[in-house]
Structure formats: C-alpha cells, structure tokens
Amino acid sequence: MIKVYGVHGSPFVRKVLIALDIKGIPYEVVQQMPFSRDAEYLKINPLGKVPALVDDDLTLCDSKVICQYLEDAYPEVALYPKNPKERARAHWYEDLCAGRVAELASGIFFQRFMRPFILKQEADEVLVAKIIDRDLPPMLDYLESQIPADGFIFGDFMMADLSVISPFINAGYAGYQVDAARWPAVAGLIARVKQQPQVKAVLELEAKALGLG
Amino acid sequence: MIKVYGVHGSPFVRKVLIALDIKGIPYEVVQQMPFSRDAEYLKINPLGKVPALVDDDLTLCDSKVICQYLEDAYPEVALYPKNPKERARAHWYEDLCAGRVAELASGIFFQRFMRPFILKQEADEVLVAKIIDRDLPPMLDYLESQIPADGFIFGDFMMADLSVISPFINAGYAGYQVDAARWPAVAGLIARVKQQPQVKAVLELEAKALGLG
Numbered sequence: 001m002i003k004v005y006g007v008h009g010s011p012f013v014r015k016v017l018i019a020l021d022i023k024g025i026p027y028e029v030v031q032q033m034p035f036s037r038d039a040e041y042l043k044i045n046p047l048g049k050v051p052a053l054v055d056d057d058l059t060l061c062d063s064k065v066i067c068q069y070l071e072d073a074y075p076e077v078a079l080y081p082k083n084p085k086e087r088a089r090a091h092w093y094e095d096l097c098a099g100r101v102a103e104l105a106s107g108i109f110f111q112r113f114m115r116p117f118i119l120k121q122e123a124d125e126v127l128v129a130k131i132i133d134r135d136l137p138p139m140l141d142y143l144e145s146q147i148p149a150d151g152f153i154f155g156d157f158m159m160a161d162l163s164v165i166s167p168f169i170n171a172g173y174a175g176y177q178v179d180a181a182r183w184p185a186v187a188g189l190i191a192r193v194k195q196q197p198q199v200k201a202v203l204e205l206e207a208k209a210l211g212l213g
Numbered sequence: 214m215i216k217v218y219g220v221h222g223s224p225f226v227r228k229v230l231i232a233l234d235i236k237g238i239p240y241e242v243v244q245q246m247p248f249s250r251d252a253e254y255l256k257i258n259p260l261g262k263v264p265a266l267v268d269d270d271l272t273l274c275d276s277k278v279i280c281q282y283l284e285d286a287y288p289e290v291a292l293y294p295k296n297p298k299e300r301a302r303a304h305w306y307e308d309l310c311a312g313r314v315a316e317l318a319s320g321i322f323f324q325r326f327m328r329p330f331i332l333k334q335e336a337d338e339v340l341v342a343k344i345i346d347r348d349l350p351p352m353l354d355y356l357e358s359q360i361p362a363d364g365f366i367f368g369d370f371m372m373a374d375l376s377v378i379s380p381f382i383n384a385g386y387a388g389y390q391v392d393a394a395r396w397p398a399v400a401g402l403i404a405r406v407k408q409q410p411q412v413k414a415v416l417e418l419e420a421k422a423l424g425l426g
Contacts, residue, residue: 061308065308084286085270087282088278088285089271091277095277096274138255142259
C-alpha cells in the first residue's frame with residue numbers, strides 16, 4: 001500500500017492526501033514532522049520536508065511531483081487538464097503557490113498559530129505585518145487576474161484549485177482571511193474548494209490534529 | 214515565435230534554451246535580468262525571476278514548468294522518460310536541483326563571481342565555507358546515491374541530467390569543482406553533460422556573456 005510520510009496540517013501533505021482520496025487510492029500515513037533531523041528520514045528526503053511518498057519501489061518527494069505522479073500512474077479521476085497549455089498553467093500556479101505564496105502564508109501560520117499555541121512564544125507582529133501589507137498583496141493581485149469569478153480554474157475542480165487555496169487554509173488557522181472585497185475571485189475559490197467533499201473530510205482530520213476540533 | 218525572457222548565465226534559463234535547441238524549436242531571447250522591479254515584467258512573472266516563456270497565447274514561468282510544457286507540446290526529441298515512475302524521479306531531481314541545490318550553488322556563484330567581478334565587493338567567505346563544507350555535501354551524497362557511475366540517469370541524455378548538473382556550472386564559474394574522489398558519479402555526469410553538443414553551444418554563448426570567452 002502507498003505510504004505518505006507527513007502530518008496533518010501541512011499545506012503540502014494536504015494536497016497529496018486529497019488527491020489520493022479523490023482518485024480512490026488506498027494509503028497509510030506515516031507520522032513524520034517536517035524539518036526533522038532524523039537520519040533515516042533524510043535518506044528518504046534529503047531536505048527533511050514533508051510529504052514523501054513510497055509506492056512499491058518508488059520513493060518520491062515534493063507535493064507537486066507526487067501529485068503529477070499520481071495523475072500519470074492513476075489517471076482516474078483526472079486532476080490535471082489534458083491540454084498541454086492548460087496543464088502547464090496548472091503546473092505554474094501549483095509551483096507559485098507551493099513556493100512563494102506558501103512561504104508567505106506559512107509565515108503567518110508560524111507566527112500567529114505555531115508560536116502562541118504550540119511553542120508558547122510571542123508572534124513577531126512586525127514580520128506578520130510585512131507579509132500581510134507588503135508581500136502577499138502582489139501575489140493575490142496576480143492570482144486574482146488568473147482565477148475566474150465563478151467555478152473552478154479549468155472548469156472541473158482540479159489540483160490547480162487546491163494548490164492555489166491550500167496555503168490560505170493555513171493562514172486561516174492563524175486568523176488571516178483573504179479580503180473578499182479586494183480579491184473576490186481568490187476568496188470565492190477558497191470558499192468553493194473548502195466545500196468539496198474530499199477537502200472537507202481532510203480538513204476535519206486536520207482540525208482534530210491541530211486541536212481545533 | 215517563442216520568446217524566452219532571461220539572460221545567459223542563469224542555471225534556469227540555460228535549461229530552457231538547451232531544451233529548445235535539442236527539440237529544434239526556434240525562439241528569441243528577450244533580455245531580462247532576474248529580480249528586476251520592472252512593473253511590466255512583474256505582470257509576466259510576479260516573482261520577477263527568469264526564465265519566462267511566451268508561446269502564442271500562453272505565458273509561463275519557472276524552468277521546470279516550462280521544460281515539461283515544451284515536452285508535452287513538442288514531444289520530439291523526448292527529454293523526459295515516458296514511464297510514470299521514471300518521469301516522477303526526473304521531476305523530483307529537477308525540483309531538488311532547481312531548489313535547494315541551485316540555492317547553494319548560486320550562493321557560491323554570487324559570492325565568488327558576482328561580488329568580486331561584477332559588483333566589485335568582497336566575497337563573504339564564511340558563508341561560502343558553510344555552503345561548501347556543511348550544506349552541499351549532504352545534497353551531493355544524495356545525488357551520488359541516485360546517479361549511475363556511467364552514462365546518463367535514464368539511459369539517454371535528458372532533462373534530469375541537465376537539471377542535476379546545471380547549478381554546478383555556475384558554481385564552476387566561481388571556481389568550485391565537485392570533488393571527483395568523493396562524488397565520482399556526480400562529477401562524471403557533470404563532465405559528460407558538458408560534452409553534449411547543445412550544452413556546449415549554450416555554454417559558449419554564456420562564456421561570452423559573462424566575459425569569460
């Protein structure tokens with residue numbers, strides 16, 4: 001059976017678990033915190049990040065790479081467009097949102113959720129203000145220009161939609177909400193994706209794992 | 214005609230130009246420095262990074278995303294394996310080497326090439342020593358475990374090979390050489406990829422652009 005190394009609450013692990021659920025592929029989750037210095041895990045992922053996936057003789061890291069692998073190896077239900085230009089746009093949105101956008105959203109999550117509730121430290125509010133007021137708006141402006149006012153990016157619900165909104169789930173745990181007056185398409189997409197049954201199910205597991213249940 | 218925004222010398226632009234050359238696709242290079250604050254370019258890539266590619270009505274960023282798009286839209290000459298597991302491994306190596314490995318190699322390049330020769334500043338040798346002695350060896354150990362002693366990763370020369378070695382070209386401009394006694398597979402792959410005709414041709418253009426010619 002497929003093994004996914006990771007923990008509930010990671011925006012990257014979330015993508016992989018939801019992709020597996022939508023495709024109806026059985027899996028087990030091996031509890032693995034990110035950025036562990038565990039030498040055994042570093043053999044699986046030299047970056048120490050999560051998720052990693054083991055499928056028989058294949059060991060694979062990075063949520064983008066894993067989700068595209070699942071699409072290639074288990075084509076039903078389709079989670080990426082078949083048209084090369086649309087598929088490329090899906091990959092780019094996924095790369096941007098698993099990269100810079102996740103970095104910013106995770107900054108909010110770390111300062112305003114992990115530090116006060118888990119680490120018993122004060123948040124660095126200067127850093128949070130820079131993210132919210134200076135760094136995140138250009139990313140949201142760009143995403144707003146790419147996302148339709150209604151429905152999903154490529155018609156049906158797909159990885160592109162989930163990739164774009166996943167970082168904002170974590171920022172949401174820390175109290176940040178995308179301003180629906182300024183970025184209505186992004187805010188609307190977040191709301192629609194959260195209503196997808198497989199997304200809802202994984203978010204319920206996360207809420208329990210994070211003590212929000 | 215396809216437009217590639219970027220400059221010679223970027224490890225990411227290099228991958229795209231070589232992929233286009235191998236596939237025999239005509240293109241023009243639009244000179245674009247990375248991390249420019251140019252508002253027009255930020256509409257193309259909100260990260261300000263290079264390369265970006267424009268193919269008719271498609272605007273696309275990120276070298277990994279662009280190279281996989283070129284493969285899907287222009288399948289000949291094949292640069293990724295067709296087998297899903299091999300293709301996934303190719304994507305993972307590309308992600309790792311365009312991510313953490315490139316970050317470390319670019320650190321050496323910036324400190325020991327850009328600062329002394331372009332910016333007329335002193336290199337931060339403490340930082341360079343940390344990269345060379347502490348951060349890069351675990352990445353090289355991992356790559357060494359994944360790369361065959363001879364030939365290319367998937368038999369024929371492909372993007373995976375180019376992706377793995379591209380950061381080390383830049384570190385090489387700054388005088389860093391992968392220790393062939395400690396990491397013979399990596400050092401051997403670097404040497405073999407540099408001998409590929411399309412790689413040689415692009416490296417000659419780079420040498421001129423960087424004043425190394």
